Amino acid sequence: MDSKPKHFIVLLHTDLILDSVSDGVFTVDETMKITYFNRAAERITGFSRNQAIGQYCIDVLKANICEKSCALRCSLELEQEVIDKHVTILRTDGKEIPVSISTSVLRDETGKRIGGVETFRDLSSIKELKKEIERTYTFEDIVSKNHRIQQIFDLLPHIAESESTVLIQGPSGSGKELFAHAIHNLSSRNTGPFIAINCGALPDTLLESELFGYVKGAFTDAKKNKPGRFALAKKGTIFLDEVESLSPAMQVKLLRVLQEREYEPLGATAPVKADVRIISATKDNLTTLVEQGVFRDDLYFRLNVVKLLLPPLKERRDDIPLLIEHFIERFNRKMVRTIDGVSDEVLGILMHHNFPGNIRELENIIEHAFVMCREQVIQIQHLPPEISQKKQIIKSSLGNSSPLQDVERVKLLETLKKHNWNKVETAHELGVHRATLYRKIEKYGLKNPTASH
Template sequence: MEKDIILDSIADGVFTIDDNWRITSFNRAAEQITGVLREDAVGQHCKDVLKADVCEKGCILRKTIQSGKSIVNRTVHIVDAAGSRLPISISTALLKDEQGRIIGAVETFRDISVEEKLRKAIAERYSFEDIISKNHRMHQLFDILPDVAGSASTVLLEGESGTGKELFARAIHHLSPRKKQPFIAVNCGALPDTLLESELFGYKAGAFTDAKKDKPGRFRLAERGTLFLDEIGDISPALQVRLLRVLQEKTYEPLGSVETVPSDVRIIAATNRRLQELVKEGKFREDLYYRIHVIRMELPPLRDRMEDIPLLADHFIHHFNVLQKKVIAGLSGEALACLVSYDYPGNVRELQNVIEHAFILCKSGLIEPHHLPENLCLYRGMESSGRNETMNMKDLEAVFITNMLRRHQWNRIKTAKALGIHKSTLFRKIKALNIKIPA
């Protein structure tokens, strides 16, 4: 009893096991982290309670008992009783009786979700495990991704802003044999041409007025790793020529240098524009296009994978709950209807911003339509009815028509044509379904 009080006063999760791997004590923090109550945990096999990725492949407690040495602050992942994947930091130690015989072990652990999210955000080390989708087109991309990653070929990622091109590029890098080498990202659209050139290839001291010492370029920094060239459609014709040469000959010269430097860098390029059309317009070199276009992957916009919205919204709610220490339970049916009636020109990034906006206004419980940005909830039918159950046919029709109207810039004639109905039918439906058209 006294032991329990002491253990419960500790902020870290603590449990002890006997020599049969059965849990003998389980403190309050352990309950909070795993979602399993003490009375459910005590007497159970520790792997059935902790549910960590190391339990079956490299049990840390087993290692401690076998080696007699404590393990300190090992990061592992668990799945808690609510179905969330959590990173935790684990430490272990032996338990011995008065004669020094091993009678079990103790494990202490703490939830490091916040640290992990901050670390990922700072280091931008999002991996494939961070990409979630149940969309068929996305799954086709996932299917080929390991093969794409395994090859040394240049990859072209096409997709609108916010579709996750950089996330994909990082995932390709982390799945590739180059994963232990650097991943360097450059936004070609964000830098003026001359600066971009020196950023990519570096310069020698004296190359220009302020070049006081040598500076390595991104190609050098990404040596033996991956260089991600975002917004490649924005680079100038002159730079296109230099880039073509690197891709063809695998060599380059830093600015002001007479020496040719060999380059072993895998290029992943991305653009939110159609490169093929830029080629037709004469704005992008055809030879460079074909050099880049070895493997092309087109990421679908969010409006073409609306089935992912509940999944992504749930993911972002969990993300912000961890970062902001809130307990938002999820989305109400009406809020979800609002989310799926919007067409997200800013794609997944915009959805993330929408959820972040809701977190500012929603203190606890479910996110309701009034917590969402105003322009999102144009269909107010369900909100006014105050119902909380799933959508009926009328709601679905309203959401669908709202979506179509939005896609056609609220032009009712064009929308009616796209829907294959007469414009007066559309006007009637808009009125009957209480769809709000922006002024």
């Protein structure tokens, strides 16, 4: 016979229900301090119930609207519900989580107001897919600790602020479009469109009509006017990828746009003003192509007002662990999985792989592993065969170094390079004593290539 009072059983039942739902639920009192925090709220925010209860909700939820237009406060002040408002919250590990929130007044059984209630739904998976489809990447999507990329980070706001034409040079898969997006999103044109076109993907005739558009009657099948990419990018940015593959004729046409800031759609009789910022990208060194007479020097100089050089992944190996973590997190969200990471052996293999396909290749390797892996940690057998077969070769060439040592070695080398092998500055940045630094340099056999012997 259960001797518990009825209201206690009802409360227990309510707790069970609220802990079983997948949406986060919390309540606050009139002072905005948290009075209830369900299990999903713990999972989404990273705070335990004990930590959250009694705190101001602004310090726990950390939504981007807390300071300006708190939805819960709005509900309490106006006694109105807020439904399905999209905001972001900050998880305890520093990850920004997109959520949809709904708020309303909380009343007791007599109808008296006792605070507010908020529910929130994690939209990470949806936003991730949306981001992939719409390719709306920002500055914060660039994942790097590498000093060469850090230098670019420092330049990006200044580049974005200007209206200058930018040339991004980097090997295939090094993230050229991501940087172009970041520049666009940081610029004053960020409310305008970002239009990308791969110049190498289309034959000349098609490329011309794609870039500049055509007017009705320009050719047999031109039944109506069609705007080109330059028109679509009006007040925004146009990103011309693989600009090195432009034919000489197209180079002349593009040069005119850059010089005159106008273009003529096919069949048009009057030029159209080009109100766009041009960012181009190339995987080849355009200077060499100019020297070979394949690329026009005047066009090169027009494109190359500001140049960003993106290093291949093999030259920024210190970013590999960070990128692995980034992709695992992304695929976890996208595929609704909970993979924790990669094994030490896998990390070792990836740290020594040359990545001819750069970051895209690493992304593909992790995606392949996600498909194959049914465990919590990605193991060698989950890697693509051409990568996992390298295990033996790497083992024999490395002796007994562990993946952690590999990471340390790479980080050490990168920091030394960053400070031009200045040991004092390097030791300071790494937070180690100079003696420790010298010991590690010797341990890993690192040598300054520019030092005189």
